[in-house]
Amino acid sequence: MTQAELEAVEIELVLEALCRRSGYDFRSYARASVTRRLRQLMEQKGIDHASALIPKLLHEPVFLHELLAAFSVTVSAMFRDPDFWCSLRENVIPLLQTYPHVRAWVAGCACGEEAYSLAILFKEEGLLAKSTIYATDISDRNLAAAKAGIYPLRHVREYSQNYQKSGPQDTFSSYSHASHDHIIMNRDLKKRITFANHNLAADQVFAEMHLILCRNVMIYFNQDLKNQVLGLLSNSLIRGGFLCLGTKESLLFSILGPGGWNEIDSRNKIYRKRIRDNGDDEGAL
Numbered sequence: 001m002t003q004a005e006l007e008a009v010e011i012e013l014v015l016e017a018l019c020r021r022s023g024y025d026f027r028s029y030a031r032a033s034v035t036r037r038l039r040q041l042m043e044q045k046g047i048d049h050a051s052a053l054i055p056k057l058l059h060e061p062v063f064l065h066e067l068l069a070a071f072s073v074t075v076s077a078m079f080r081d082p083d084f085w086c087s088l089r090e091n092v093i094p095l096l097q098t099y100p101h102v103r104a105w106v107a108g109c110a111c112g113e114e115a116y117s118l119a120i121l122f123k124e125e126g127l128l129a130k131s132t133i134y135a136t137d138i139s140d141r142n143l144a145a146a147k148a149g150i151y152p153l154r155h156v157r158e159y160s161q162n163y164q165k166s167g168p169q170d171t172f173s174s175y176s177h178a179s180h181d182h183i184i185m186n187r188d189l190k191k192r193i194t195f196a197n198h199n200l201a202a203d204q205v206f207a208e209m210h211l212i213l214c215r216n217v218m219i220y221f222n223q224d225l226k227n228q229v230l231g232l233l234s235n236s237l238i239r240g241g242f243l244c245l246g247t248k249e250s251l252l253f254s255i256l257g258p259g260g261w262n263e264i265d266s267r268n269k270i271y272r273k274r275i276r277d278n279g280d281d282e283g284a285l
């Protein structure tokens with residue numbers, strides 16, 4: 001057996017142990033990304049062989065949390081990919097405005113940046129008061145940060161620039177207040193967001209959503225898991241509901257295929273679930 005083959009076996013055993021110990025199943029995550037993260041952690045800890053992670057994750061609760069955190073890539077930003085937010089404002093919001101109540105789900109919300117961006121957009125478009133935004137993530141640590149809605153002041157410049165490019169009606173600073181070296185998001189936004197733990201790989205559908213954002217999450221999954229999650233997202237949407245996958249994903253190569261969906265924005269991967277089975281949605285809202 002080569003060193004690489006040996007490492008592959010060890011990593012499989014680590015993921016199996018992690019799944020049994022914590023219930024979190026990373027066996028269907030893209031292996032290259034999992035390997036990279038485990039190697040980083042091993043280097044930090046001065047561990048030579050991946051199999052040496054197994055007794056630590058089984059017996060040291062603190063290490064188990066570190067390992068789970070290593071798998072949680074939390075990179076995000078308010079109004080990340082401003083072009084996506086412009087498109088949402090232009091192509092999706094006018095239809096959402098026709099509903100008496102709007103249910104939106106931000107799946108894989110990291111530390112809440114995307115959920116607060118959506119709440120700001122909804123507020124500007126007169127939707128916030130009649131909406132419920134669910135924001136979920138696999139990581140309790142991320143969710144605690146998201147609920148707090150506190151972000152380092154050093155990020156504000158990037159957030160404001162993104163916001164300004166998203167077709168806004170105000171200034172970013174009117175949605176938060178500064179406190180020492182942080183900003184705190186306004187309470188009226190927080191009030192409309194329900195943060196909860198939800199594992200896309202293992203948990204159930206969210207019922208009757210009008211809009212789902214799941215951007216930069218499935219890039220870490222292998223194709224089987226992507227297909228499974230896309231099925232779950234599709235089943236969570238009403239007919240005529242919108243699915244936003246972000247620039248890095250596509251429905252075209254998944255199990256769902258392009259049938260059953262209307263492509264609203266090919267670059268930003270915004271799709272609308274067809275209202276009628278025959279695909280003739282002409283005249284339907």
Ligand SMILES: C[S@@+](CC[C@H](N)C(=O)[O-])C[C@H]1O[C@@H](n2cnc3c(N)ncnc32)[C@H](O)[C@@H]1O
Nearest residue numbers: 072073076108110137138199200201215216217
């Ligand atoms: C790179 S962040 C993306 C954040 C945000 N959606 C964005 O585009 O800026 C990926 C998030 O997905 C979460 N995640 C990874 N696997 C998940 C799973 N199985 N279920 C739910 N969330 C998951 C991670 O914890 C992380 O917060």
